[in-house]
Amino acid sequence: MNAHPYAFLALFGAVAVAFPLILLAVARLWFRFFQPPKPSLDKGAVYECGIAPSGDSWIQFKAHYYLYAILFLIFDVEVLFLLPFAVAFTTLPGGALVAMLVFLLLLAEGLVWAWHRGHLEWK
Amino acid sequence: MNYLELLRALLPETALVVGALLALTFDLSFGVRQSRETRLHAAVIIGTLAVVAAMFGALSAGVADAVFGGVLVLDELTLASRLGVLMLAWLTLTLTGGTARLRHPAEFVAIVLFATAGFTLMAAAQQLLVAFLALELASLSLYILAGFDKSRPESAEAALKYFLFGGMSAAFLLFGFSLIYGLTGSIELPQIAHQLARQGQSPLLSLALVMVLVAFGFKAAAAPFHLWAPDVYEGAPVVSSALIASASKLAGFTLFVRLLWPGFGPAAGSVATAAGSPGWLPLVACLSAASLLLGNFAALAQSNVRRLLAYSAIAHAGVMLLGVIVAGDAGLGPLFYYVFTYGLATIGAFAVIAVVERAGCCQKITDLAGLHRRSPLLAGCFAVYLLSLAGIPPLAGFFGKFTVFAAALNLGGLAGPAGWLALLAIALSAVALYYYLVMLKQALVVAPADPASAPVPVPADAAIVLVFTALLLVLLGLFPSVVLRIF
Amino acid sequence: MTLDPLQLCLLFSSALFCVGLVGALARSSTILVLLGVELMLNAANINFIAFWRYGPPTAPATGVMFVIFSIAVAAAEAAVGLALIIAVYRHQKNIRLQEASRLKG
Numbered sequence: 203m204n205a206h207p208y209a210f211l212a213l214f215g216a217v218a219v220a221f222p223l224i225l226l227a228v229a230r231l232w233f234r235f236f237q238p239p240k241p242s243l244d245k246g247a248v249y250e251c252g253i254a255p256s257g258d259s260w261i262q263f264k265a266h267y268y269l270y271a272i273l274f275l276i277f278d279v280e281v282l283f284l285l286p287f288a289v290a291f292t293t294l295p296g297g298a299l300v301a302m303l304v305f306l307l308l309l310a311e312g313l314v315w316a317w318h319r320g321h322l323e324w325k
Numbered sequence: 326m327n328y329l330e331l332l333r334a335l336l337p338e339t340a341l342v343v344g345a346l347l348a349l350t351f352d353l354s355f356g357v358r359q360s361r362e363t364r365l366h367a368a369v370i371i372g373t374l375a376v377v378a379a380m381f382g383a384l385s386a387g388v389a390d391a392v393f394g395g396v397l398v399l400d401e402l403t404l405a406s407r408l409g410v411l412m413l414a415w416l417t418l419t420l421t422g423g424t425a426r427l428r429h430p431a432e433f434v435a436i437v438l439f440a441t442a443g444f445t446l447m448a449a450a451q452q453l454l455v456a457f458l459a460l461e462l463a464s465l466s467l468y469i470l471a472g473f474d475k476s477r478p479e480s481a482e483a484a485l486k487y488f489l490f491g492g493m494s495a496a497f498l499l500f501g502f503s504l505i506y507g508l509t510g511s512i513e514l515p516q517i518a519h520q521l522a523r524q525g526q527s528p529l530l531s532l533a534l535v536m537v538l539v540a541f542g543f544k545a546a547a548a549p550f551h552l553w554a555p556d557v558y559e560g561a562p563v564v565s566s567a568l569i570a571s572a573s574k575l576a577g578f579t580l581f582v583r584l585l586w587p588g589f590g591p592a593a594g595s596v597a598t599a600a601g602s603p604g605w606l607p608l609v610a611c612l613s614a615a616s617l618l619l620g621n622f623a624a625l626a627q628s629n630v631r632r633l634l635a636y637s638a639i640a641h642a643g644v645m646l647l648g649v650i651v652a653g654d655a656g657l658g659p660l661f662y663y664v665f666t667y668g669l670a671t672i673g674a675f676a677v678i679a680v681v682e683r684a685g686c687c688q689k690i691t692d693l694a695g696l697h698r699r700s701p702l703l704a705g706c707f708a709v710y711l712l713s714l715a716g717i718p719p720l721a722g723f724f725g726k727f728t729v730f731a732a733a734l735n736l737g738g739l740a741g742p743a744g745w746l747a748l749l750a751i752a753l754s755a756v757a758l759y760y761y762l763v764m765l766k767q768a769l770v771v772a773p774a775d776p777a778s779a780p781v782p783v784p785a786d787a788a789i790v791l792v793f794t795a796l797l798l799v800l801l802g803l804f805p806s807v808v809l810r811i812f
Numbered sequence: 813m814t815l816d817p818l819q820l821c822l823l824f825s826s827a828l829f830c831v832g833l834v835g836a837l838a839r840s841s842t843i844l845v846l847l848g849v850e851l852m853l854n855a856a857n858i859n860f861i862a863f864w865r866y867g868p869p870t871a872p873a874t875g876v877m878f879v880i881f882s883i884a885v886a887a888a889e890a891a892v893g894l895a896l897i898i899a900v901y902r903h904q905k906n907i908r909l910q911e912a913s914r915l916k917g
Binding site for chain 2 (some may be wrong): 829832833836842845846849852853855856857859860862863867868871874875877878881882885888889892893895896897899900902903904912914915
């Protein structure tokens with residue numbers, strides 16, 4: 203049999219769709235037959251470890267996460283420049299390599315600064 | 326593509342960025358155990374050295390044609406604007422050393438240097454991408470500088486407003502650029518001009534020009550895009566306000582005059598005659614008239630010194646826009662001279678405000694009362710700055726206004742909007758003189774509210790800034806050809 | 813009347829720009845204003861890509877380069893914006909723009 207060179211992509215896609223669907227179907231069947239719903243006040247309560255629940259579960263989280271988000275964002279966007287650079291790497295002159303290293307150095311300096319200032323410590 | 330050539334053209338920016346990194350590294354390694362005062366002075370010294378190195382870099386890069394395939398251009402305007410911006414940045418740094426109380430001094434100095442690198446890059450950009458990046462580097466740094474004082478809610482609020490307006494104007498600029506790219510197939514100014522001359526007017530081009538001018542109006546704080554200016558001038562730390570009011574204006578006008586005349590010149594239209602012809606010149610003329618009227622009349626109602634300076638800055642932006650209009654015929658000399666001397670006078674005025682605020686006063690005009698007794702140096706320099714802003718001979722402000730108005734009247738006499746704008750600006754100068762004199766009366770004539778009020782101590786660094794700017798304003802007023810000869 | 817793909821792209825990007833502009837001007841929560849501004853920037857990015865894709869086939873990839881850099885700028889802008897929003901939140905305990913009115917006159 204002579205398959206089309208891209209046939210495996212179609213197969214891959216089909217498997218990718220089927221895999222979560224099968225798992226979801228199994229979970230649904232399990233729920234149907236072995237786990238009848240019995241709601242109660244205690245089951246619906248806010249989960250707090252070992253102490254009596256107080257207040258609503260819709261609370262605001264500490265905004266401390268945003269620093270990590272920003273640091274992640276910066277290194278995430280860095281890839282945007284590295285990928286075209288890597289694709290064209292063999293045809294580029296030496297100056298381009300130096301320029302890219304300077305770019306990485308500047309990013310690293312930012313990370314070192316945040317680290318030294320203690321912004322990476324979880325408070 | 327020659328990277329060494331690129332490095333040589335970018336020597337000033339390299340010096341500034343290396344200086345910023347050194348200031349940060351020094352503070353991280355040696356500053357930990359030092360007092361805040363020592364750290365501030367160390368950072369300011371490193372920053373000053375970087376700015377001086379950048380000046381030498383700009384001079385050694387010299388005047389050349391397009392660099393690196395037309396990405397940058399090193400003409401007389403680039404050189405003059407870079408040196409001017411660096412001088413204003415040096416004055417800002419010196420003022421920081423004298424008056425600022427900062428929790429993170431090295432970071433402040435580093436961000437001032439990054440902003441300055443953005444300004445000098447704006448002065449050299451000859452391609453839309455570099456122009457956009459330089460503008461954003463400068464703007465993002467300025468947003469941070471405006472919100473640097475975390476202890477005052479006004480500072481954060483001013484920075485947020487500045488950021489929201491600035492972000493929107495950046496989006497307008499990018500959309501305008503994308504349309505220009507679509508119309509001409511290029512992002513380099515010479516090719517854009519070539520294509521525009523071949524194509525002529527089209528609705529899409531008008532849309533693109535309007536969008537670019539909206540962003541321009543924001544950057545220049547021209548009415549009706551001025552809303553951020555009074556809040557930022559009032560709320561930001563005073564050193565940041567000084568940088569935003571002076572160096573940022575100079576770099577912004579350099580960038581946009583290069584964008585508009587060499588880039589979009591074929592779509593300029595005309596304002597020399599009453600009928601005119603469509604293009605961006607009539608739009609700029611509208612912005613100019615609105616700024617002149619709104620700035621001067623709103624300034625009359627102010628009681629806060631910084632807000633008054635902000636509205637007077639809007640009025641001055643009107644005159645600068647007139648300078649952009651005449652730059653096509655009369656060259657860049659009048660515009661550059663006007664913006665540079667305006668920057669000097671503004672930075673001086675903010676230096677006076679910084680020293681007075683450091684002595685414990687707030688920002689009301691009446692707080693200046695009796696300044697001539699409390700500190701004759703401050704009062705004398707303040708008089709020089711305000712009279713220069715008002716355009717009183719023999720100070721530099723007078724000659725700046727004179728060259729711009731003369732060039733505007735030369736454009737077509739009183740037959741067209743250019744001449745009318747010049748007349749309007751001359752008439753409104755009388756209004757401006759009134760509110761400047763109200764401030765001066767408080768500083769020079771009125772007795773102190775409290776007869777026993779202590780003298781205002783002037784730190785040595787701030788005194789250098791005050792005397793230097795005042796002297797330069799007098800000298801440039803007497804010998805304007807020193808600047809005008811460059812072009 | 814039929815539209816060619818370039819015109820469709822331009823229509824889409826203008827619609828996106830308008831949605832962003834309305835969002836930025838009409839919303840009172842600072843985060844939503846920031847989202848509006850990001851939409852406007854992305855509308856411009858779509859323009860760049862569309863003009864490059866349907867322009868002359870031999871043209872260098874200028875439009876794509878511009879988009880790569882403008883995405884990076886948008887990320888930096890979001891970082892600065894979030895930091896400023898946090899700074900305002902520390903003082904007024906919410907991020908509604910109507911209450912950011914200490915400075916006026």
